[in-house]
Amino acid sequence: MICYLCAEIIPQEEPFYNDHDKHVCKPCFSEARRCFVCRFPGRDLQPVPGLGDECEFCRGKLVAEGMDPAPLVPPLRVFLQNYRMNPPPGEDVQWSDWRTLRDMQTDADLAPPEFIDDFLRYAYPVLYRGGSYFLLKRMTRQTFVVYMVAQLAVADISTRYGLPDLSERSPFHTFARGWCHWLAYEAAAKLGFDLERRQLRKWPELGGMGEFERWRRMADLNKPSRLLEFFNSSLGPLARKWL
Ligand SMILES: [Zn+2]
Numbered sequence: 085m086i087c088y089l090c091a092e093i094i095p096q097e098e099p100f101y102n103d104h105d106k107h108v109c110k111p112c113f114s115e116a117r118r119c120f121v122c123r124f125p126g127r128d129l130q131p132v133p134g135l136g137d138e139c140e141f142c143r144g145k146l147v148a149e150g151m152d153p154a155p156l157v158p159p160l161r162v163f164l165q166n167y168r169m170n171p172p173p174g175e176d177v178q179w180s181d182w183r184t185l186r187d188m189q190t191d192a193d194l195a196p197p198e199f200i201d202d203f204l205r206y207a208y209p210v211l212y213r214g215g216s217y218f219l220l221k222r223m224t225r226q227t228f229v230v231y232m233v234a235q236l237a238v239a240d241i242s243t244r245y246g247l248p249d250l251s252e253r254s255p256f257h258t259f260a261r262g263w264c265h266w267l268a269y270e271a272a273a274k275l276g277f278d279l280e281r282r283q284l285r286k287w288p289e290l291g292g293m294g295e296f297e298r299w300r301r302m303a304d305l306n307k308p309s310r311l312l313e314f315f316n317s318s319l320g321p322l323a324r325k326w327l
C-alpha cells in the first residue's frame with residue numbers, strides 16, 4: 085500500500101487512514117490539514133472563506149455556494165405532501181459562513197468548528213428565516229436533502245402563522261420544531277441516509293431540535309397517520325395559547 089501524500093510504502097503492520105479509495109500513512113495524516121466536509125487530508129486542499137479547507141475529492145461534488153439547489157427540492161416537497169405539509173413556493177437561498185449561520189441559532193460560547201460535524205453538533209446547515217433559506221457554503225447532497233426537508237416544513241408552519249421562523253422557545257415553537265426535525269429524520273430513514281439519520285438523532289444540541297425526542301418515541305408506537313393527526317389537532321390550540 086502506497087501513501088497518497090508522501091508516496092512511501094505503508095508497512096503492513098502500520099495503521100493508516102483510508103477514504104476516497106486512497107491510503108494515507110499515519111505520519112502524513114497527523115501532520116496534514118484536512119477537508120472540512122470529509123476530513124480527508126487531500127493533496128490539493130483549498131480554503132473556502134468562511135468555512136474551511138476543501139479537498140480535491142469534494143470539490144465540484146458538493147452542494148456549494150453559487151449553485152442553484154432548486155432542482156433538488158421537488159422530491160422533498162412530494163415527500164412533505166404525504167404529511168400535509170405545503171411549504172410556500174420558491175426557495176430564496178442565502179449562502180452563509182459558519183459563524184453567521186451558527187450565531188443565528190445559538191448564543192452559546194462555542195469553539196470554531198474544525199470539521200462540519202462540529203458545526204452540525206450545534207446548528208442546522210440549512211435554516212429558514214424570513215422567507216429565505218440560509219445555507220452553509222458547502223455540504224454533501226445528503227446533508228442538504230435531510231436538513232432542507234426540516235426547513236421546508238419550518239417554512240410552511242412559519243408562513244401559516246405569520247412568523248419569521250420557529251426559533252423561539254415557547255411550547256408552540258418547540259412542538260412544531262420537533263415535528264419538522266422528525267420529518268427530516270423520517271426522510272433520512274426512507275432514503276437510507278444512515279449517517280445523517282444518526283446525526284439527526286442527537287444533533288443539534290442546545291434545544292435546536294425542539295421536542296424531537298417526543299415525536300421519535302411516539303413514532304415507535306404509532307403509525308405516521310396517527311402522528312399527523314396529533315400534530316394537526318395540537319398545533320392550532322398551541323398557537324392560540326402561545327402566539
Ligand atoms: Zn505518507
Ligand SMILES: [Zn+2]
Nearest residue numbers: 119122139142
Ligand atoms: Zn473532502
